[in-house]
Amino acid sequence: MTELTEIGDRVALVDARLKPIAERPVDTSDPDWERRMRERRHPLDEAGVRTEAEDALRDLVRCYERGGEPERAAVRALLSRHTAFRWAAQLPFEATPEGFRLRLLQMSVADHGHDTRDELVTLHYLREEAREAGVELRPILLEVAELSSAEDRFGMGSMRDILRNAAGR
Incomplete structure (x- = not known):
């Protein structure tokens, strides 16, 4: 298994845990919706995946910077597919x-x-x-x-x- 494949598997697992949070509807008709959004726990913490997400993202960035253009394009495509991960995971x-x-x-x-x-x-x-x-x-x-x-x-x-x-x- 290549390094990027292994990282991709980890990203996919975190993405699956984050997807329900990322896709949860926001009731903007509620007058307190903005306050409620600010007071929510960070999605990584709510899903219990902060360490896994940050570790996977660091490994992904390392793979990206070491690789040539084909590897970098593959990393960008991976994040394009895993939008909940891309949305929530930050270094x-x-x-x-x-x-x-x-x-x-x-x-x-x-x-x-x-x-x-x-x-x-x-x-x-x-x-x-x-x-x-x-x-x-x-x-x-x-x-x-x-x-x-x-x-x-x-x-x-x-x-x-x-x-x-x-x-x-």
């Missing part, structure tokens, strides 16, 4: 060069996620936090851009272009 962010790099790699793996706008908001937040901590952003953004997809999935630019543009600011 903890540390405002260090390596912490910034790991979260950018996660964004690259997710390849726009469900909505490029959400990824742009996340990128803005990560850049601000890292900048305030004194992290030199440009070389890290350019490094991860080179590993990222050149496909413009939603008409807002490819992940490669988005990261390159962020490096130019």
Whole structure:
């Protein structure tokens, strides 16, 4: 069994546990729906899969960064199939060069996620936090851009272009 196949099996198990949470309807007619959403436990904790999800995501990111373009495309396709995992699993962010790099790699793996706008908001937040901590952003953004997809999935630019543009600011 290849490393990616083994990681994919782990991702699929976590995804199955998260899917009912991710697909649970939200009653927006309830006047307290926003408060209720904020007060809910994180989906990884509710499903009892935080450790498994974070470990699988770290392994997936390592596989992505070590592999060539075919392996990276396979990793992106894996997350495209396991949307509940992609939605809920996040690596903890540390405002260090390596912490910034790991979260950018996660964004690259997710390849726009469900909505490029959400990824742009996340990128803005990560850049601000890292900048305030004194992290030199440009070389890290350019490094991860080179590993990222050149496909413009939603008409807002490819992940490669988005990261390159962020490096130019």
